[in-house]
Amino acid sequence: MWYRHCLPCLSMMNSGRNEEQNRRIQALEQQVRLLEEALKQSSRIRDQWHEANRQLTASRQALKNSETLHRQVTNSSFDAILIVDDDDGTICTANPAAVRIFGYPAQAWEGMNIAILIPQGLELKRSHLYQNASPREDLGTIFQQVETEALHNDGHAFPIELTLSVLDTSPPRLMATVRDISERKRFVDELENRVQERTSSLKKLSEAVEQAPEAILITDCFGTIEYVNKTFTKFTGYEANEVIGRNPRILKSGQQDVQFYARMWETITSGQHWQSRVVERRKNGTFYPALLSISPIMDNEKNITHFVGYHQDMTDLQILEEQFHQAQKMEAVGAMVGGIAHEFNNMLAGITGNLYLAKFQDDLSQETTDFMNNIESLSFNAAEMIQQLLAFSRKGSVARRTIPLAVFCKETLKLQAISLPESITLRSAIAHDEMAVKGDPILLQQALINLINNARDAVSGVDDPEIFVEITPYTAEKSFFERHSELSVRHFARISITDNGCGVTPEQLEHIFEPFYTTKEVGKGTGLGLSMVYGAVRSHGGAIEVAPVEPHGACFHLYLPLMEEGDHDVLPVKADKIMRGCGETIMLVDDDESVLSTVQSILETLGYIVITACDGQEAVDFFEQHDDEVHLVLLDLMMPRLGGVDAAQLIKQRRPNIRILFATGYDLNKTLNMDIEESGALVLNKPFKITTLSQFIRRSLA
Ligand SMILES: Nc1ncnc2c1ncn2[C@@H]1O[C@H](COP(=O)(O)OP(=O)(O)OP(=O)(O)O)[C@@H](O)[C@H]1O
Ligand SMILES: [Mg+2]
Known part of the structure; x- marks a missing residue:
C-alpha cells in the first residue's frame, strides 16, 4: 500500500518543522492506523460472509437431500x-x-x-x-x-x-x-392350527404310550432309564421316580445268563430290533414271564440316541398256553382211548352174547356153568371199565334227566358214608334245594363217588381226617371263561369236595385227569377215577377244577350247567328181568358180523323173527323193495355207507310208524344225541345185558 512508504518521510520532515505540523502529522498517522484497522476488519467480514454463504449453500443442499431421502423413504x-x-x-x-x-x-x-x-x-x-x-x-x-x-x-x-x-x-x-398383517395372521393362524394339531396328536401318542397294555420304558443310548409308563409300574411295582436315572438291570431275575444279555446288546447296538421271552423280577422280588422287545431310536445321522423297550406280561398267556396244551393232550388221549374202548366193546358184546347162548345148551355141568358165570361177570367188569374210559373220552351215551341236585347229593353221600372209615368226618352243606341239572344220574353219581373215594385215600394217615361236600350256585366270570374257553353257559351248580389230606402237587396236577395215572400202589388204584370224572363233567357241558387247601389238602370243584326252562327229560328204562317177544319182526342192522349173528340168535331165543342188514343203506334198500311187516328196527349208530340216524330218517319217511331202537358202543356226540332225543327213540349201550335189551325192545314196541 502506497501510504505505508510515505509515513517515514513525513516523520523526518516533522523533526525539522513546527509543532503544528507535528500535530497534523500525528493526526494523519492516527487516521492511517484507523484506516489500516478498518481495512483488516472489512477483510475478516468478507471472509466470514464467504464462510456463511458456503455453509448456507451446504445446509440447503443437505436439507434438500434429507427431504429427498424422507420422501423416498416414505414413498418406498x-x-x-x-x-x-x-x-x-x-x-x-x-x-x-x-x-x-x-x-x-x-x-x-x-x-x-x-x-x-x-x-x-x-x-x-x-x-x-x-x-x-x-x-x-x-x-x-x-x-x-x-x-x-x-x-x-x-x-x-x-x-x-x-x-x-x-x-x-x-x-x-x-x-x-x-x-x-393379513398374510401374517393367516400364517400365524395356520401355524397355530398346525401346532394345535401336532400337540393333540402328540398328546394322543403320549396317552397311547402311557395307557398301553405293555410296560414301556425308554432309556438313553447308555441304558439309563428316562421314561416308564403306568403299565410298567403295574407290572413291576416300581414307580417312575424310583427307576428314572437307573438301569433296567434292576429287573434282572438271574434266569437269563450273561451271554443272553451280551447277544441282546450286540443286536440292539447294531441298530436292529430284538425280541425274546424273559423272566423279570418285580420290586417285591417275585418273578414274572414277559415278552421283551427292544428297538433302537436313531437321529437323522443314524446315531442311536435311545432305546425303547416293550414288556408284555406273559403270565396269563402262559397259563392259557398250558391250558391249551393240556386240553389238546386230553383230547388226543381221549380219541385214542375212545377208539380202543369201541373195539373192546364190540368184542365184549360178542363174548357176552355167545355166553348167553351157550348157557342154553343142554347137559352143561355145574362146573361149566360156574366157569361161564365167571366169564360173564368178568366181561361185565371189563365193560364197566370200558364205560369209564368211554366216559373219559366222552364217547359213551349220556342220559338227560332232570337231577334235583340237593336230593341227589344227599342220597349219594348217604350211600357213600357207609363205606367210609369211622375216623373220617364227612360233613356237607347242601342247601339250594331248587337247583337242578340235566344229565345222567348214574354217571354223575359215579363221578361223586370217585371224588369221595379219592378224598378218602388222600386223608388216610392225617390227623382229624375230614371230607366236606358243598353245593353252591356259581355265576361264571371273565376269568372262568378264560380258563374254560369251550364253555359259554354262565350259571352253574358247583359241587365242591374238599379234604384235608396230602394235597395235589403241581407235577401231579399236570397228569391227574389222564387215564391210568395213579400214585397209588399197584392194585389200589387203576388211575381211571378222575379221568372218568373229567369226561363225565365235560359231557354234561361243565368243567372240573382243583384248588389247593391251606394248610394241606385239595378241593375239587365240579361245575354243572344249571337246568334252563324248556329242558325236558328222557325217561329211564329199568332193566331187571328178561321180557320176551310175541313173534314180532325185528330188523337188526349192524356192520359187525359177530354182533349181527350173536344178537340175531339172542333175539330169536327171545321170541322174535329177525331180518338182518349189514349197514344203513342195505336196511333202507330193504324197505324200498319189500312191504313186509317189520315192527322194529334195531340200528347200530356208526356204520359205513349210511349211519343209523340217517338210515332211521329214510326208513321213517317210508314207514312213519316204524319203531326204532339204536344200539351204540361209541360216538354219541351232541348232534346225534339231540337228533335221537327229538325222534323219541331209545338208545341202548353196548355191550348190553340181555335183560336190558329185552326191556328196551318191549318198551319200544309198547
Ligand atoms: N383228593 C386228592 N388228594 C390228593 N391227591 C389226589 C386226590 N384225588 C386224586 N389224587 C391224585 O390223583 C391220582 C389219580 O386219581 P384217580 O382217581 O384218577 O386214580 P386213582 O384214585 O389213583 O385210581 P382209581 O380212582 O382208578 O381207583 C391219584 O392217584 C392221586 O395221586
Ligand atoms: Mg380214584
Missing part, C-alpha cells in the same frame, strides 16, 4: 404412512403404500378422514396418546402400537398393525403407520 415404505391432522382426523399426506393397502386412488385421499379407514372406535388423538401411551425415550416420541381392523375400499375388513406417534409439528399432527 411397504407400510402405509398417513400424516393426520390432530384436530379433525383429516389425512394430510398418504404414501403410495396407503394407496395400495387401502385400495383408494391417489385423488380420493384429498380431505379423507382416517375414521373411514380405521373405523374400530379407536381414539386417534394426540391427547389420547399422551394419556395412554408412555413416551419412548429411545425413539424420542410418544408412541402406541395396536392390532386392529381396517376397511378396504372394496368393503372387506382386514387385520392391521397400527403404529401411532406424535409429531412435533405446528399445527399438531399424528403419524399413523399401517401394516397389513
